[in-house]
Amino acid sequence: MIRMSFKLISPKTVQKIMNRVLWASGIFTIIILIVIIGYILLKGLPAVNLEFLLAEPIESGRAGGIAPMIVSSIYVTLLAVLIATPLGVGAAVYMAEYAGETQIVKFIKFGAETLASIPSIVFGLFGLSFFVIFLGLGWSLFSGGLVLALMTLPTIFQVAVVSIESVPRSYREASWALGATNWETIYRVVIPAAMPGIVTGVILGMARAISEAAAVMFVVGSALSMPISIFDPGRPLPLHLYVLATEGLSLKNAYGTAAVLVIMVLIVTVTTNTFVERYRRKMMGR
Amino acid sequence: MISRTREMLIEKGLFLTAIFSIIIILLMMLFIFREAVPVFQDYGFINFIFSWEWAPSDGEYGVFTMIVGSLCITFLSLAIAVPFSFLCAIFMAEVAPQFMRRILKPVIETLAAIPSVVYGFFGLTVLVPLVRTHIGGTGFGMLTASLILAIMIMPTIISVSEDAIKSVPLEYKEASLALGATHWQTIRHVIVPAAIPGIITSIILAMGRAIGETLAVIMVAGNVPQVPSSILDPVRALTSNIALEMGYATGLHYSALFGTAVILFIVIMILLVIANYFHYKKKIVVGGGYL
Numbered sequence: 061m062i063r064m065s066f067k068l069i070s071p072k073t074v075q076k077i078m079n080r081v082l083w084a085s086g087i088f089t090i091i092i093l094i095v096i097i098g099y100i101l102l103k104g105l106p107a108v109n110l111e112f113l114l115a116e117p118i119e120s121g122r123a124g125g126i127a128p129m130i131v132s133s134i135y136v137t138l139l140a141v142l143i144a145t146p147l148g149v150g151a152a153v154y155m156a157e158y159a160g161e162t163q164i165v166k167f168i169k170f171g172a173e174t175l176a177s178i179p180s181i182v183f184g185l186f187g188l189s190f191f192v193i194f195l196g197l198g199w200s201l202f203s204g205g206l207v208l209a210l211m212t213l214p215t216i217f218q219v220a221v222v223s224i225e226s227v228p229r230s231y232r233e234a235s236w237a238l239g240a241t242n243w244e245t246i247y248r249v250v251i252p253a254a255m256p257g258i259v260t261g262v263i264l265g266m267a268r269a270i271s272e273a274a275a276v277m278f279v280v281g282s283a284l285s286m287p288i289s290i291f292d293p294g295r296p297l298p299l300h301l302y303v304l305a306t307e308g309l310s311l312k313n314a315y316g317t318a319a320v321l322v323i324m325v326l327i328v329t330v331t332t333n334t335f336v337e338r339y340r341r342k343m344m345g346r
Numbered sequence: 347m348i349s350r351t352r353e354m355l356i357e358k359g360l361f362l363t364a365i366f367s368i369i370i371i372l373l374m375m376l377f378i379f380r381e382a383v384p385v386f387q388d389y390g391f392i393n394f395i396f397s398w399e400w401a402p403s404d405g406e407y408g409v410f411t412m413i414v415g416s417l418c419i420t421f422l423s424l425a426i427a428v429p430f431s432f433l434c435a436i437f438m439a440e441v442a443p444q445f446m447r448r449i450l451k452p453v454i455e456t457l458a459a460i461p462s463v464v465y466g467f468f469g470l471t472v473l474v475p476l477v478r479t480h481i482g483g484t485g486f487g488m489l490t491a492s493l494i495l496a497i498m499i500m501p502t503i504i505s506v507s508e509d510a511i512k513s514v515p516l517e518y519k520e521a522s523l524a525l526g527a528t529h530w531q532t533i534r535h536v537i538v539p540a541a542i543p544g545i546i547t548s549i550i551l552a553m554g555r556a557i558g559e560t561l562a563v564i565m566v567a568g569n570v571p572q573v574p575s576s577i578l579d580p581v582r583a584l585t586s587n588i589a590l591e592m593g594y595a596t597g598l599h600y601s602a603l604f605g606t607a608v609i610l611f612i613v614i615m616i617l618l619v620i621a622n623y624f625h626y627k628k629k630i631v632v633g634g635g636y637l
Contacts, residue, residue, distance in 0.1 A: 075528040082441045085433035086450055089504070092497060093453050096460065096468055103471075150363030158357055159364070170622070171367035177551070177614055178374070179558025181585045182607045185592070186374045189381055189604075210370055217367070241349055243356045271461030274560040274585070278592050298463040302561050305467050318464050325459045333452050 097322055104319025107312050113320070117284050121300065122310045126317055128286040132201060132294030133270055136280065139205025139290060140212050140269040145262055147209075148216030149251075156224040157246055176214035180275040183207050187279040199281030201294045207275050212265035219264060223257020224250060256339035260332050267328045271321065273298035297321050378611065381604035388598060394605055400571040402591070407602040409609060411571045415581035416613075418488055418574055419563065420556040423495035428549060430496075431503035435545075438504065439511035440533055458501035466562035469494040474566055483578035486568035491581070494562050499552035506551060510544020511537060543624045550621040554614055560585040584610050 115125030151168065159165045187207035197203045227250050235245040251258070273296070281293025282303070295303075297317060304314040385394060389407050397408020438450055473493055478485030514537050522532040538545070560583075568580020569590060582590075588603050595603055 071528045071531055075530045078530040078533075079441065082433055082437040085430060086437040086442055086446060088430070089434050089457075089500070090449065090453050092500075093457050096465075096497075097456075099468065099472060100464060147363045147366050150360050151366060154357075154360035154364040158360060164364075167368065168364050170618075171365070171371060173622075174371055174615070174618060175367045177554045177558070177618060178371075179560065179585055179610055179614065181558070181560040181588050182374070182378065182610055185381075185588065185604060185607050186377055188592075189377045190373065194377065213367060213370075241353055243353050267459045271459070271463070273461070273463045274589060277589065298461050301461075301467060302463050302565075305463075305470055306565060311471075314467065318467050321461055321464055325461065326456065329452060329456045329459050333455070 097326070100315070100318045100322050104315035104317075104322070107316030108319055112313075112316055116286060117313075120284060120309060121304050121313055123313070126297065126300060126313070126320065128284060129295055129297045129300040129317070130320070132204075132280070132287055133296040133298075135201045135287060135290055135294065136204045136208055136276065136296055137266055137269045139202065140208035141216075141262055141266050143206065143209035144213045144216050144265060145258075148213050148261070148265075149220050149258055151217050152220035152224050153246055153251070155221055157242070157250065172214040172217050175210065176218070180211065180272055183211055183275040184278050186210075187275065192279055198291070199279065199293045200291045201280055201287055202290045204276040204280035204294070204296070205290065207279050208269040208272060211272060211275055212269050215265045215268055216258075216261045219261025220254070220258050223254040223261070226257070227253045256335065260336055263328055263332045263335070267325060270296075270324060270328070271298055272296075273302050277302070297324075375611070378604055378607050381601055382608045383601070385598055385601040385605045389602070394602070395609070398573070400587075402595070402599040402602065405598070407598065407605070409584065409587065409602075409606055411573050412582050412584045412587050412606070413609065414573050415488075415567075415571070416557055416583040416585070418581060419491045419495060419567065419583055420553055422488060422492035422577065423499060423556050424549065424553060426492060427496035427500050427503060427552065431500045431548075432507060432545065434500075435504045435507035435511060435548075436533055436538070439508045440529070440537065454501045454504055457497070458505075462498065462559060462562040463565075465494050465498055466565035469562065469566040477578075481578065483576075484568065484580070486566060487578045487580045488567065488574050489577045491563050491567035491583075492577075494566055495556045495559060498559065498562065499555050502552045502555055503548045506548030507541070507545045510541040510548065513544070514540040547621050547624045550617050550624070554617045554621075557583075557610070557613060557617075558585060559583075560589050564589055 112125045113130065114127050116127055117129075118124035151172075155165055155168050159168070184207065187203055191197045191203040191206050192199055197206070231249050231253055232245050235249045240248070276296060277299055280295060280299070282295045282299060283293035284295060285292075287294040298321060301314055301317045301321065304310060304317060385407055394407060394409060395413070396410050397406065398410050399406035399408045400411060434450075438447060442450065469490060473490050474485035476485075477483065477487075477490050477493075481489065483489075518536050518540055519532055522536040523529070527535070563583050564586045567583060567586065569582045569586055570580040571582045571587070572579070574581045584606050587606050591599070592603055
């Protein structure tokens, strides 16, 4: 019956209808983003001022600011990226330059894919039983940074692989022809040429680390005080938002925290986009 | 000689970084399984999976209701997200003019980058009251959780499907258009069938993300460990179970939460294997000219 009724409408009419439907789906996607971001910013920005950003929380977040959470977030994110970047880029270099077309490539790729798709809460449990208890690192920003490093590793690796593989072979040949060894070629030619892509991957990794709460909730100790060193417990922003929202402490501060998080994420995505765009233009201009 | 030794050492070092992910996965399995062993021994693996009773204070550790909960939320969110994302992917790959593409790409990237807690918070403050007043129930339940998850998995489906649609060889499209088919007929009968393995991969990846999502689901799903009888009923997901109770769990209860993680781990591994199968198939189909 359905097929019959379709046949009654001419293909041209179907074409017209489907065009509208497709356009509507695209526009609706944009609307979803505008509604979510608009709502959070509209409700949250009034709560955000210098005092909110620079003060410590009072009565476990009912009042006061979010300064220790911002510092915690910066600590764990930087730690994660500092640990994951050499590992991710190293793995990408090995895969693109040394491994060839062997079985090992599939193996490495499968490892990264698996790591990327393990739920964040499972990372959290692993962090608790391995870093916090087994290695005795305790509930600290350091343990949190390590867990987040494992989570950002596949992102950095996958982006780095693509950018290293897209460096033209002629660059390498020129370098070898000058008598450079394999490693000298990688270090002085391939990596600099792939740098913009690698940086993009690192920024994407940062975005993942800064927005993660479930993986760190049983690892960082969830303390409200200002962390001095990375071995102190802390509470990153997303975790703070979760606690504020679910324990009903202060809706106003929760909106404010959400707004700060959204702004951070927007900064990250806008930077990556302009960065990638500029790089692309530069490459096309050459 | 020195430089050759150095070259070799560097290669070995890089090899270590390359297999680091695998080492971590093995360590993860080891540490999570090790903690889960007590509950599998004392309560029984079969009992653990199939018992409907989750009452840690009475020594009951059955996660069946949560497996059902996770699957219900995941499939409902897929049912909402897939048709819509599918259309959006076709729009981006085939119909959208340059300026729309330039807007949509960063929009989808931003949707993917918004922290899950922010989605959960949005669900808690906007969707929960909306569902409560317009549809019914308390607002905390399967439907609300699925709506939020649907938004969260959309970017994955759109971007991976778009890639799949774009990688269909141009000749297929040209041949169809040359036969007098309209653009939509071409999309429906030529391009989409050729891109189907990639589209399935995107759906499986999205499924993995939906099953693994924790905090956004906790904030809106109601978290009652029960088999839902309607889409408005509160449910508890496997991930939520861990996050909710880990803070105070001890002894066998602690072990049972690690057991929950083992179940999650197994589910994700199965999904990955299926996704890899389709990914492999895609290469053969598109490269070898299947149509």
